[in-house]
Amino acid sequence: MGKSSEELDQTLKGDGRQPDVAHDISPFMAPPRGSPALRSAPSSIAGVSRPLLPPSMPPARARAPVVVLTGTPGTGKTTHAQLLQQASPVPLQHINVGDWVKDKGLYQDYDDEWQSYTVDEDKLLDELEPLAAAGGIILDWHTSDIFPERWPDLVVVLRCDHSKLWDRLEKRGYPLKKIQENNEAEIMEVVLDEVRSSYPPEIVVELQSETTDDLEANVARIVQWIEAWREDHDTSDQ
Numbered sequence: 099m100g101k102s103s104e105e106l107d108q109t110l111k112g113d114g115r116q117p118d119v120a121h122d123i124s125p126f127m128a129p130p131r132g133s134p135a136l137r138s139a140p141s142s143i144a145g146v147s148r149p150l151l152p153p154s155m156p157p158a159r160a161r162a163p164v165v166v167l168t169g170t171p172g173t174g175k176t177t178h179a180q181l182l183q184q185a186s187p188v189p190l191q192h193i194n195v196g197d198w199v200k201d202k203g204l205y206q207d208y209d210d211e212w213q214s215y216t217v218d219e220d221k222l223l224d225e226l227e228p229l230a231a232a233g234g235i236i237l238d239w240h241t242s243d244i245f246p247e248r249w250p251d252l253v254v255v256l257r258c259d260h261s262k263l264w265d266r267l268e269k270r271g272y273p274l275k276k277i278q279e280n281n282e283a284e285i286m287e288v289v290l291d292e293v294r295s296s297y298p299p300e301i302v303v304e305l306q307s308e309t310t311d312d313l314e315a316n317v318a319r320i321v322q323w324i325e326a327w328r329e330d331h332d333t334s335d336q
């Protein structure tokens with residue numbers, strides 16, 4: 099069933115990576131690309147804001163869902179994606195979109211000052227379109243509002259207390275300016291705002307990602323959602 103705390107610890111310790119240019123593809127550091135107006139803050143972010151429900155009228159198109167895992171850099175998207183991939187009852191391809199952009203050259207240029215790539219959104223969407231249509235993917239990125247509304251079956255926004263987030267980003271060796279930008283973005287709920295203005299509320303869920311318990315509970319919950327999605331889609335005879 100769930101992972102032992104030892105295994106979870108191992109997953110978490112395993113991060114230890116150095117700052118990677120792929121993780122510099124940050125909407126918070128790049129020159130503004132239509133960043134959303136900061137609307138009034140949603141209510142409490144403590145815990146889950148709404149029940150995680152399967153879609154009621156699913157399109158019969160895929161054997162497995164498209165799950166978007168988003169959140170400010172450092173909130174735990176990749177860690178969740180890796181564990182979800184292992185725990186999922188259906189095969190899911192984990193796409194770290196930042197890495198894709200870098201590896202496949204899906205960018206226009208690199209901004210030295212902001213240490214950030216300017217993503218070529220058209221190229222990126224063209225690359226991802228067939229995968230999204232086939233289903234069975236986890237899209238792991240801090241920018242989620244460029245994905246067409248029809249793509250995701252579930253959008254998970256990970257949240258983290260800003261002081262914890264600061265520590266995580268500091269451990270990565272991010273420059274102070276970049277830590278501040280991302281920290282402020284988390285406080286101002288920039289990603290959550292983007293998601294809320296891009297996708298229907300019934301497919302959006304906000305989850306805390308501060309502890310290993312959160313991590314384990316979140317993954318278990320998404321797995322449950324996938325089970326429900328499968329039943330809804332009756333994938334048994336495909």
Ligand SMILES: Nc1ncnc2c1ncn2[C@@H]1O[C@H](COP(=O)(O)OP(=O)(O)OP(=O)(O)O)[C@@H](O)[C@H]1O
Binds near residue numbers: 121177266307
């Ligand atoms: N729920 C959690 N509990 C404890 N530590 C966590 C949790 N989620 C993530 N972490 C730790 O925080 C760090 C950042 O996690 P991770 O790389 O998964 O974030 P990310 O959102 O994918 O970042 P980026 O957008 O920059 O790729 C890692 O060291 C990871 O182990």
